Amino acid sequence: MTKDMHPTRERILDAAEELFAQRGFEGVSIRQIMTKAEADVSLAYYHFESKRDLFDQVMLRRVEYLNEIRLKALEDVEKRHPDDEPTVEEIIGAFTQPLLTLLAEDHDKWSHYYQLIAQINNSPDRGGELMSRYFDPLVSRFIDALKRVLPDSDPADLYWSYHFLSGALTLTFAETGRIDNLSGGLCRSTDVASVIDRMPAFVAAGFHALCKN
Amino acid sequence: MTKDMHPTRERILDAAEELFAQRGFEGVSIRQIMTKAEADVSLAYYHFESKRDLFDQVMLRRVEYLNEIRLKALEDVEKRHPDDEPTVEEIIGAFTQPLLTLLAEDHDKWSHYYQLIAQINNSPDRGGELMSRYFDPLVSRFIDALKRVLPDSDPADLYWSYHFLSGALTLTFAETGRIDNLSGGLCRSTDVASVIDRMPAFVAAGFHALCKN
DNA sequence: ATTGAATTTCAACAATCGTTGAACTAGTAT
DNA sequence: ATACTAGTTCAACGATTGTTGAAATTCAAT
Numbered sequence: 292m293t294k295d296m297h298p299t300r301e302r303i304l305d306a307a308e309e310l311f312a313q314r315g316f317e318g319v320s321i322r323q324i325m326t327k328a329e330a331d332v333s334l335a336y337y338h339f340e341s342k343r344d345l346f347d348q349v350m351l352r353r354v355e356y357l358n359e360i361r362l363k364a365l366e367d368v369e370k371r372h373p374d375d376e377p378t379v380e381e382i383i384g385a386f387t388q389p390l391l392t393l394l395a396e397d398h399d400k401w402s403h404y405y406q407l408i409a410q411i412n413n414s415p416d417r418g419g420e421l422m423s424r425y426f427d428p429l430v431s432r433f434i435d436a437l438k439r440v441l442p443d444s445d446p447a448d449l450y451w452s453y454h455f456l457s458g459a460l461t462l463t464f465a466e467t468g469r470i471d472n473l474s475g476g477l478c479r480s481t482d483v484a485s486v487i488d489r490m491p492a493f494v495a496a497g498f499h500a501l502c503k504n
Numbered sequence: 505m506t507k508d509m510h511p512t513r514e515r516i517l518d519a520a521e522e523l524f525a526q527r528g529f530e531g532v533s534i535r536q537i538m539t540k541a542e543a544d545v546s547l548a549y550y551h552f553e554s555k556r557d558l559f560d561q562v563m564l565r566r567v568e569y570l571n572e573i574r575l576k577a578l579e580d581v582e583k584r585h586p587d588d589e590p591t592v593e594e595i596i597g598a599f600t601q602p603l604l605t606l607l608a609e610d611h612d613k614w615s616h617y618y619q620l621i622a623q624i625n626n627s628p629d630r631g632g633e634l635m636s637r638y639f640d641p642l643v644s645r646f647i648d649a650l651k652r653v654l655p656d657s658d659p660a661d662l663y664w665s666y667h668f669l670s671g672a673l674t675l676t677f678a679e680t681g682r683i684d685n686l687s688g689g690l691c692r693s694t695d696v697a698s699v700i701d702r703m704p705a706f707v708a709a710g711f712h713a714l715c716k717n
Numbered sequence: 718a719t720t721g722a723a724t725t726t727c728a729a730c731a732a733t734c735g736t737t738g739a740a741c742t743a744g745t746a747t
Numbered sequence: 748a749t750a751c752t753a754g755t756t757c758a759a760c761g762a763t764t765g766t767t768g769a770a771a772t773t774c775a776a777t
Contacts, residue, residue: 318530419680458675467632496713497706
């Protein structure tokens, strides 16, 4: 139990995570967060330095764990192939499946955090900067692995392929309900199992089409 | 010249479009918009009913034209195949190329509007609702065309494939600069030509992999 | 020159914003 | 009992928010 377990601090982070995810940083006030957390407004400034710091701590609370399990998934794939090379599908699976599995297993815990990531990834203002800070070391590790599997491909093709993957993945995280409308209820944004079944195949085919050897 | 050409109104819409795109609806104040538009604060309420109405008019100003040219592109593809069926690549090209061509030809005019769409598409709050209102009639038309080309595919596969396409396309529109960081400058978010060269191939391969006949 | 409508300016409103300092409570160690 | 620290409450600050009403200006039509 090395985790910071102060209960009030955790309640504030939970409330902030949900509200930031739904309405963005500027769309939510400290008062709304503290009302949802059932705590006094001033407690926000006892446990955090500022609104911006609160936002940063919301991001930091879960990002480290995510990067850990995704790195481990990639290392497991590589260990499974001590002599030959893994497939593109296996590497992409290591990138996406840990996230999707968490979401499927405990939707209430992860959905808001993923929605927040979706918003940041598509935010022209500081989205690139924030996503790079939190995820690029891990992403570079994955792209290196893909370079090894596709050694004769143009690196630009690989980066753009990752870009398309990133867009597809984070729109899934946003869970906007649009696919529900569009399909007349046939598909549901929150149906993670359907995404697990389909996204790796879709994305891997895109990589193969673009990053030919 | 049937367009509404009131110059002040257009300047307000231009300023609002750029600021909403960068910082979101709640991240921008009327005063900031009117300062950029070099007009008095009250003029916002002479030309528009409210901040929300201003936002809606920013959206409406360009959406009709976009839907027109994309529908025309699809009809052109279909006219080119009076007897046989067009390819998946052709239909996806009709969906994406008109948008990307506009962006390549007049980046200053369209980039902010596209950034706004990227943000809305990934906004958990009202993103699904807004995107459906503005684009779903057109999108349904495209999915129907794809159903005709892939008659034996599961419709759910088609809707999810479109979902992945939508995510890849709108993250491109966001132009966050992340691919610039990640690739160490090799790729640039604003390089539309690179996207035109790659996205249709990537996405079409995904459709084929998922929506087999 | 005068009317009248369209457009713009100026001043202000109540509400809410992020943030702070001082007082208060609870519990632990001396 | 006392002192100390962590956690919490209360009241308020200056600034900014969306919005409005009335006055001033512009300009074409009479």
